[in-house]
Amino acid sequence: MSLRRAAYVATTVFLGTITGCTVFPNLEPPRVMDFAAPSSDIRADQTRPLSLRVDTPYASDPLGTNRILAKPTPLEFQIYPAVRWRDTAPVVMRDLLVETLRESNVFSLVISDTNPANADWTLVSELTAFHTEYQAENIQAVIELHGQLVHNQSRKTLCASSFQVQERSESVAIEQVVEAFSRAGLELSESVVRWAGKCHQPNP
Structure with missing residues (x-):
């Protein structure tokens, strides 16, 4: 057996044993997962008299799907079988951002892109990772x-920034994996709140 073939077999055995992931099955996953309810302690001392629309983040496939993804190597995505997010990953992330921003009271009004009302600012974003490693x-x-x-x-860009968060899962169980996603999502959304609260503030 060649070294390349041996490495492939070893990786496949490891992933099958440790992660329970598989490559894009056709069966509809029966379990539907969601983030835990956010419990952010961030509260603004003063609310900005601005309304904010949160657009659904852009994401290319497979990040734009409702499958819970793993990336065991830099070259391959796999999915957790028999389970999915309640909606696409961008929508799940958008809803968390909206809720965290509302609870923070940084802006006088926070709406999502499903709301036809006008807003002063829009949070436009791109989701570039939403998986386990x-x-x-x-x-x-x-x-x-x-x-x-x-x-x-x-239509002027007022502020721009990138955010990255990693949270360790306590085990390979999907419940623990989703809890790790929940912690990572909350930490990232809190970073977005702090950043948005400081954007375009006049110098003291």
Whole structure:
């Protein structure tokens, strides 16, 4: 057996044993998972008199799907079988951002892109990672988001930044994996809140 073939077999056996992932099955997953309810302690001392629309993050496939993804190597995505997110990953992330921003009271009004009302600013973003990775025997939930705050009247970008969070899963069980995603999502959304609260503030 060639070294390349042996490495492939070893990787396949490891993933099948440790992660329970498989390559894009056709069966509809019966279990539907969601983030835990956010419990952010961030509260603004003063609410900005601005309304903010949160657009659903852009994401290319397979990140734009509702499958819970693993990336055991830099070259391959796999999915956790028999389970999916309640909606696509971008929608799940958008809803968490909306809820965290509302609870923070940074802006006077926060709406999502499903709301036809006008807003002063829009949070436009791109989801570039929403999967687990393997570091030795550790499983890390990884979320990466690039965000821009746009002035809706002028269409000018006011602020731009990238965010990356990793949270270790306590075990290979899907419940623990989803909890790691929940912690990572909350940490990232809190970073977005802090960043948005400081954007375009006048110098003291």
